[in-house]
Amino acid sequence: MINEMTLKIYNSQTRRLEPFVTLLPGRVTMYCCGVTVYDYCHLGHARSYIIWDMVRRYLQWWGYEVTYVQNFTDIDDKILRRAQQEGVSMADISQRFIEAYFTDIRPLNVMDADQYPRVTDNISGIQQLIQVLLDKNYAYAVDGDVYFHVEAFGEYGKLSGRSQSMMQAGASGRVAVNDLEKTKKKHPSDFALWKSAKPEEPAWHSPWGEGRPGWHIECSAMVRALLGETIDIHGGGGDLVFPHHENEIAQSEAANGKPLAKYWLHNGMVTVNGEKMSKSLGNFTTIRELLNRPLDPMVIRLFVLQAHYRKPLDFTEEAISSATNGWQTLQQGLRFGEKYEDRLGWQKNQELDSAVIEQFKAAMDDDFNSPGGLAVLFELAKNLRREGNLLTHEGKNPTDSDNLQRQWQTLVHLAGILGLEAKSEANLEDNQNFDEAEITKLIQQRNEARKVKDYAQSDRLREQLQEKGITLIDHPNGETSIVHSS
Structure with missing residues (x-):
């Protein structure tokens, strides 16, 4: 099946659709940036991890062996502030919200990653990578801090397409830049690899003094440790293109002399009634708030998949209502076999509908076009719903029972690739x-x-x-x- 691979994906770095060809035949290495564990996951997180779960499932369906890694950032200023506010340790906050992540994301049928590395478990590897950059003169140490020297890496900006003048703001990421730090830098765009310890902050011993890692170096070190110097797919939200992913590329490629990732994939942002989702606007929606309405988790998953992953996704009550209705249609189709298989005398192991499979594949091979794939599912589900109504209200058995079984089994098969699963009515009881x-x-x-x-x-x-x-x-x-x- 893989030999006939027709999948094309949009590479954020080259800004074009490219045929998908892996580094090693039959294998995919995939890293996606995980959450910073200081609060509950919001709808933007749900979108991101549903998308990468869909990509992973589709590649597995193609026959690839996929190794998927997703980190937890458990060292961060936001985590530290929350710990100080609550009078607990940073580790307590991190553990609480790591547990909350799984509570929230698993109902959405997002498969667990193969590994969930934490920054605190990778300090040694982070320090080793920083030392490589120092040895190669891509970094410099000043008074206990270590910075990456952007001007030493000639390809800096190739992911985001930004010029040097555009990059100065925010280059250090989520560590606040003060006047003293500005005076330490050789160039305003230089960003922190290691930060010297401040009073009463968690810190680790290093060759440059007590301190903690900068944000960007963490992912570079974890990718290198778990997946190697070059991976097939690096994914993340569109808000991570700059500075985070740009800086990851600079660090990793300067240290290793090889591309960090063959393909860069970025999902679009979530808006609420056309506005950016933020706590200050009062439109911040967490996954658990949605589930607590209560809302069927499959409605959330369907809502996310009904938009192409690279496009913006607008959260409105009308959109959720539409997704609810859509899930009811799919659910009726998915439960068709459970309701009618005995009456129709179906035999086991009926073949799938190859023509419908090809329609689905043609859509999904076009940069994981889940809306196109869902259109194929809805056509099947609507036809099964019509047949079910005839069976229920007119009491007539269809003339082609085998074809109905083939349609139903094809629907269940394809829905599973998208992670859409209906619980049986017997289990619900x-x-x-x-x-x-x-x-x-x-x-x-x-x-x-x-x-x-x-x-x-x-x-x-x-x-x-x-x-x-x-x-x-x-x-x-x-x-x-x-x-x-x-």
Whole structure:
């Protein structure tokens, strides 16, 4: 199947569609920038990780062995500020919101990454990479800080297309730039690789003194350690193109002398009623707020996939209502077999509809065009819904039962590639009958495990409930609400 690969993807670095050819036959290495764990995940995070999950699933369907790595940034000024506000450690804040990430993202049917490296577990590799850059004269140390010297890397700006004058603002990333730091730099665009420790901040020993890593070097070190010097796909939100990904390229390619990634993929941003989502505008929407409406997680996933991943995605009540209706249509189609297979006398292992598969593949091969792929699914689902209505209201069996089975199995197969799965009605009845006292008991056990920081037990209990279609939503006030998945 891979030998016939027709997939073309848009490479942000070259700004054009390119045929997808991997570094090693049959294998894909893929790294996507993860969350900074200081708060609950919002709709923008949901979009990003649903998209990369879709890309991963599609490549696996093609027959590739995909190694997918997604980091957690657990060293950051925002994490530190929250820890100081709450009077706890930075590690406590990080662990709380790493756990919250999984609670929020798993109901959306996002598969776990193969590895979730944390910055705090990679300090040694970060320091080694900084030392390589120093040895090659791409970096310089000043009073306990280490900076990357942008002018030493002639290709700086090749991802974002920015000139030197455009790059000065924000080059150091999420570490505040003060007047003293400006005087230390050789060039205004130079960015921090290592920051000297400030009083009462967490710090690590290094050859340059006590301190902590800059933001950008973290991902370069983790990619290098887990996937190698060059990977197939590097993904992230469009807001990361500059400075984060631009600086990743500079660090990694200066140190290794090789391209960091063959393909750069960036998803578009999420807006709310046409405006940028932000807490200051009061339109900031978290995943758990949506799930707590309650809203079927598959509605959120469908809402995200109904727009091409590179385009902006506008969150409105009308859009969610439309996605809800769309999911009801798909869900009816996906449950068709469960409802009618005995009546229609279906045999097992019916073949899929090859013509429909080709339609789906033609859409998805065009830069992961999920709206085009969904159009194929909706056509199948609508036809199955019509046939179901005839069976229910007129009581007549179709003349071509085999064709209906082929359509249904094709729908289930293709929906699975997009991560859209309908729970059977039998399971839903079991969930509704799940003893509320038992739920309460499991929640209490989980809360006790969290109090003593037994996160492994907490995860096991959460997954036990998840298997029953029950998602726990933890709130800042310490309360926990329950969402029954449909």
